[in-house]
Amino acid sequence: MKTSLDGLIDESVTIIREVAAEFERPVLLFSGGKDSVVMLHLAVRAFAPARIPFPVMHIDTGHNFSEVIEFRDRCVAEMGVQLIVGSVQASIDSGKVADVSGPRASRNPLQTVTLLDSIAEHRFDAVFGGARRDEERARAKERVYSHRDSFGQWDPKNQRPELWGIYNGRHRQGEHFRIFPLSNWTELDIWTFIGEYNIDLPSIYYAHTRPIFRRDNMLMAVTDFLPPDEGSVVEQMEVRFRTVGDATCTAAVESSASTVADIIAETAVARVTERGATRADDRMSEAGMEDRKRTGYF
């Protein structure tokens, strides 16, 4: 039976195969978050019954939810893919970046250095990311094949035209491409896929009860890396995560949605975007994402 996802799946699978055919050393960024899980599943389907002809990589801030790291390792083992971990802690230990401190500190921005170093170290020339254009307005402007110069920089004013279904991955030594096979998927499409194909996710995407404190109208989870702010009240709340990132800058939403169907129903009537609801990093400035992307962020 044809569903609304068919065209999206066909497009994504075609992009993934095209990269495998044209680039020498692709890698797929895999954080255990729902978008990267869907992307990995599509990659498996693109090459079945052969194995995925490239490894996956996680840039680990060291401040991740333990449920997500456990899921990541289990998922990779089940699918038989090679996992490379780029460690922000290692970048800090080697003196490449300074760790952050203070009450609002997050290692999220430090990931760019570790990401670019890992790309250089392994000489990757194509890096799959699970970003979607509906997430954020700078991403709405980005190509599927997004060129990065030898400094890892994105130049939004000088993007290559991308016509029909023809992708241009020509690059010089030391440059690379970020590839976004899920560009045209929406949050609802992702959940529809997860439901239709029974995709396993980290448990924290579903409603659960945990200690929470409030910061700037966001619900932050108390973890080993994020003690409650001074003076804030810690409550046991029923929440879930709409996005899963670094625990210090990813907020939860109040929810009792415990199944995919519940989440789809909730997403269909959501009045706030997923990043707007839950990402402290995007609230820094009007062009927060554009600025970070310019210097090489995901």
Place this chain on the structure above:
Amino acid sequence: MERLRFATVGSVDDGKSTLIGRLLYDSKSIFEDQLEHIEAVSKRRGDDYVDLSLLTDGLRAEREQGITIDVAYRYFATPKRSFIIADCPGHIQYTRNMITGASNVDLAIVLIDARTGVIEQTRRHSLLVSLLGVPHLVICVNKMDLVGYDQEVFSNIRAEFEEFASRLDLQDVTFLPISALAGDNCVTRSTNMPWFEGPTLLHHLENVYTASDDNRIDTRFPVQFVIRPQRADFPDYRGYAGRVAGGVFRVGDEVMVLPSGLTSTITGIDSPIGPVVEATPGQAVTVLLADDLSITRGDMICRPNNRPRVSQELEAMLCWMDDTAPLQPGKIYSIKHTTKVARTKINEVLYRLNISTLSRETGVNQLTMNEIGRVTLHTTAPLLFDDYHQNRTTGCFIIVDEETGQTAGAGMLLSPRT
């Protein structure tokens, strides 16, 4: 539920951003945090009203200059259909970006200001829609509220457009009188124009029939990737992965592989969601054949009695997109067509198309950024292709500058002039 991709073409002055804002807002697809954000920015800038273009103008440079520079993609859904909007800039200096956004859409919306009627920009946008072979065009005569919702204004603009459009290759044109600002005929029917009996814009978008737009006759399957599992449990599996570019492939079909000309039979078709018995245009599948043939990326699977053209000498409409260097006949470029990459030289610019007047300007020997011309070219390897108007996928190509890697040109293959 189907998905419709459409492009909106125009500038802020035409009310394009207002129209998109209206569609998103009235279909409840704008989120509160997005609205709060643009309200705050509009207020800080001292605007009199909430500037809905801030929703789509995502880059810092665009917000600073108040213009749309690059294509933005927006998504919304109604219970009937999901939509992908490619919001394209209208200004002539961003022609390449408009072509980028409109190259693979099912439908294009061109806005006309009811007060000014058909202007040079309307002609230019319609020509590009025609050249790109976009199957459906909607002409929205906007700002009807500013002309007293006058039927005669609408009829005159329609007649004026039809006269001009008779010189173009437009298959399906729909005219709608609307006011994006006031909401007339966008999502809900206007009570101000009882004389208009057609649909609202959203109703049209939800119902426009696109199922016959694909070429389901000419069977074309460019081989993208050969799948050979190095696994003990699949010792003999050899599959040819790709996306169907035309026609319908069924298990049991006799097929021919080009350029070798060898024939075989389809024994199986695998798709991302499991085995299927047939594959239609747009589907990404893996084809299995009865015989062990030598097939590589860039080959094409078709039917013995329905083959694409095969040639190294080609003729095309070419839009030049490189702002750093003009098209130079005789220079070697890289060309990418379906899954094949070759090298090419442009022999000659036959004429340059004046995209505002439709006149053909001869005696030019180069094309600069945003210029479109009819050219002849030859390639280092034969292309397996169709006329662009028969098949958009096997009829299009891009030209890449080998030095800078820039996508320098976009071409549509045509039958040689007789």
